[in-house]
Amino acid sequence: MKIISSKNYTATPNTWMNKERVSQVTEEEMHDESLFSEVIRIRIEPIKEKIPKHVLKVIEEELEKLVMLESSSSEFTHTYDYLDWLTILPWGNFSDENFDVLRAEKILDNDHYGLSHVKERILEFIAVRRLKGTSKGKVICLSGPPGVGKTSIGRAIARALGRKFFRFSVGGLSDVDEIKGLRRSYDNALPGKMVNCLKSVGTLNPLVMIDEIDKLGKRQSDDPANALLEILDPEQNAYFRDHYLDVTIDLSKVLFVCTANVVDMIPEPLLDRMEVINISGYITDDKMHIARDHLLKTTCMECGIKPEQVVVSDAALRSLIENYCREPGVRNLQKHIEKIYRKIALKLVREGASAETPEVSVKKFMIDESNLADYVGKPELYADKIYEQTPVGVVMGLSTKSTGGSTLYIETTSVEEGEGKGGLHITGQLGDVMKESAEIAHTVARRIMLEKEPKNLFFANSKLHLHVPEGATPKDGPSAGCTMITSFLSLAMKKPVRKDLTMTGEVTLTGRILPIGGVKEKTIAARRSQVKMMIFPEGNRRDFDELACNLKEGLDVHFVDEYEQIFELAFGYNMGSPPLNFRRSLTSFMWDLLSGCFL
Ligand code: ADP
Numbered sequence: 001m002k003i004i005s006s007k008n009y010t011a012t013p014n015t016w017m018n019k020e021r022v023s024q025v026t027e028e029e030m031h032d033e034s035l036f037s038e039v040i041r042i043r044i045e046p047i048k049e050k051i052p053k054h055v056l057k058v059i060e061e062e063l064e065k066l067v068m069l070e071s072s073s074s075e076f077t078h079t080y081d082y083l084d085w086l087t088i089l090p091w092g093n094f095s096d097e098n099f100d101v102l103r104a105e106k107i108l109d110n111d112h113y114g115l116s117h118v119k120e121r122i123l124e125f126i127a128v129r130r131l132k133g134t135s136k137g138k139v140i141c142l143s144g145p146p147g148v149g150k151t152s153i154g155r156a157i158a159r160a161l162g163r164k165f166f167r168f169s170v171g172g173l174s175d176v177d178e179i180k181g182l183r184r185s186y187d188n189a190l191p192g193k194m195v196n197c198l199k200s201v202g203t204l205n206p207l208v209m210i211d212e213i214d215k216l217g218k219r220q221s222d223d224p225a226n227a228l229l230e231i232l233d234p235e236q237n238a239y240f241r242d243h244y245l246d247v248t249i250d251l252s253k254v255l256f257v258c259t260a261n262v263v264d265m266i267p268e269p270l271l272d273r274m275e276v277i278n279i280s281g282y283i284t285d286d287k288m289h290i291a292r293d294h295l296l297k298t299t300c301m302e303c304g305i306k307p308e309q310v311v312v313s314d315a316a317l318r319s320l321i322e323n324y325c326r327e328p329g330v331r332n333l334q335k336h337i338e339k340i341y342r343k344i345a346l347k348l349v350r351e352g353a354s355a356e357t358p359e360v361s362v363k364k365f366m367i368d369e370s371n372l373a374d375y376v377g378k379p380e381l382y383a384d385k386i387y388e389q390t391p392v393g394v395v396m397g398l399s400t401k402s403t404g405g406s407t408l409y410i411e412t413t414s415v416e417e418g419e420g421k422g423g424l425h426i427t428g429q430l431g432d433v434m435k436e437s438a439e440i441a442h443t444v445a446r447r448i449m450l451e452k453e454p455k456n457l458f459f460a461n462s463k464l465h466l467h468v469p470e471g472a473t474p475k476d477g478p479s480a481g482c483t484m485i486t487s488f489l490s491l492a493m494k495k496p497v498r499k500d501l502t503m504t505g506e507v508t509l510t511g512r513i514l515p516i517g518g519v520k521e522k523t524i525a526a527r528r529s530q531v532k533m534m535i536f537p538e539g540n541r542r543d544f545d546e547l548a549c550n551l552k553e554g555l556d557v558h559f560v561d562e563y564e565q566i567f568e569l570a571f572g573y574n575m576g577s578p579p580l581n582f583r584r585s586l587t588s589f590m591w592d593l594l595s596g597c598f599l
Helices: 015-023 033-047 053-068 074-088 101-111 116-132 150-161 176-180 193-201 224-232 268-272 284-302 314-324 331-354 358-362 372-376 432-452 481-493 519-528 538-545 563-571 580-595
Strands: 139-143 165-169 207-211 255-260 275-278 310-312 365-367 394-401 404-417 423-427 462-467 501-503 533-537 556-560
Touching: 033 053, 033 074, 053 074, 074 193, 101 116, 101 150, 116 150, 116 275, 139 150, 150 165, 150 207, 150 255, 165 193, 176 193, 176 224, 224 255, 224 268, 284 310, 284 314, 284 331, 310 331, 314 331, 314 372, 331 365, 331 372, 394 481, 394 519, 404 481, 404 519, 423 432, 432 462, 432 481, 432 563, 462 481, 481 501, 481 563, 501 563, 519 533, 519 538, 533 538, 533 563, 538 556, 556 563
Parallel strands: 139 255, 139 275, 165 207, 207 255, 310 365, 394 501, 423 462, 501 533, 533 556
Antiparallel strands: 394 404, 404 462
């Protein structure tokens, strides 16, 4: 019994170490079943007080069973493994939390530029806990495009709170067993992710980051969303029961932070329990700060280069951001910066290897616009803006995808004209909602035309084709309604819309404009495409007002609740009384002169 004497046994339980020790047992000792139960008893002895009573009872029962079993039987192995898991969990073990708001603020600010709304929320969380003294868990969901810092701010939050950090992804996961474990009756039975997490962090109050919760797989019989609900729901998670362990575990002290690209894709019951914090993406100024304050410094260090050896000019950095890395996040920017530093590292090492004196190691590199391409190659061509001036029948709209906001064009052309030929053909991989939206827009445009020019039979006699590039990307949603009407009317009147204009808004059959989602993402996308004028639904005024000043700066933004207002803004006409034809020719001439758009 020498190997399991309490003197030899280390206080931190470690399954594999114990098993290893057990494997040193002689053949004769191997048949002594009590040896194995002794291992477990010694392990739980120092933490017996902390183990919940109901768990302790199961452990005792299983220990009794273990000594009755033949050590060579599979039942014995299963029972030992089960006891191993049950006793290895960090029962009653909690990290000492930090309730110092100032310290937490410093940690969060050190690592991340901006994201003030996320930081503020975490500081509020600490403040409440300090005042209240209790530590109930919460579910926060950070949503936003890739590379905006969701994961890294999650890590920083854990550090600021003084909690352990654990991350797992549920993207594509459709098997409930992965979350809740597989029952002991199965041969390959094992606990699920949550139990694994507690074992690996060694505390019962870690910060657990559940990644890609919007990409959770689905199963008709056993929906993994229900299993996640048991973990996340504060009403249920104090009594979480893993299929394998089959004892309740209190997860109510865990702080859950989920990440998602698109909130709409999160199963409704899960979304209901979460507090969503949106991280929409960065504009050029933000990226300049992130690159200067964080990315350049860390990459330089990681490549073993001294900071004073490389100077990246502002112009080079701006060019990198605007011509190479236009995504809302900064991961691609980080990759490009790494590329620059890797090349410099190679140059330094090559020159160092061939030089006779070590002075080359203090050589300085200057990266500016003129030599940027030597390091990162030629910039990619972005197709954000395919028209300098949108032609007749084409209007720029705005959309949001999982990768952030983007501009999109609605194109309409007439295919065939003739009495009674009026109709509409739609392409561009549009979903049902968007198809209906196009039909509504067609009807509204026809009504507007009829009101304004009763003799204009364009819609009655023209077969129209509406297309939304890029055709390979599926699109859906109602927010392009007003853009589609404008595109139809532009074609009917043979007049292009104002230059550098974009709009977004759902339209009803009567021409009322309803609010849409993703105001920040869409504004960022509009800025990227050098748009000057934006039209939003009146219902989104508050969302826009809440945006940072540098995002709103220089944009001419209009809020509308009737399509009539868009008509005026897009075509420069007053839809009032004077004959439209006359007004069109005059105003259009004036407008063309002013805006430089000629047909
Ligand atoms: P996500 O999880 O949203 O896809 P990550 O957290 O992996 O993004 O971030 C990608 C990289 O960008 C990380 O190195 C991260 O530190 C950096 N990053 C993102 N946002 C910021 C920011 N606001 N300040 C500093 N670094 C940032």
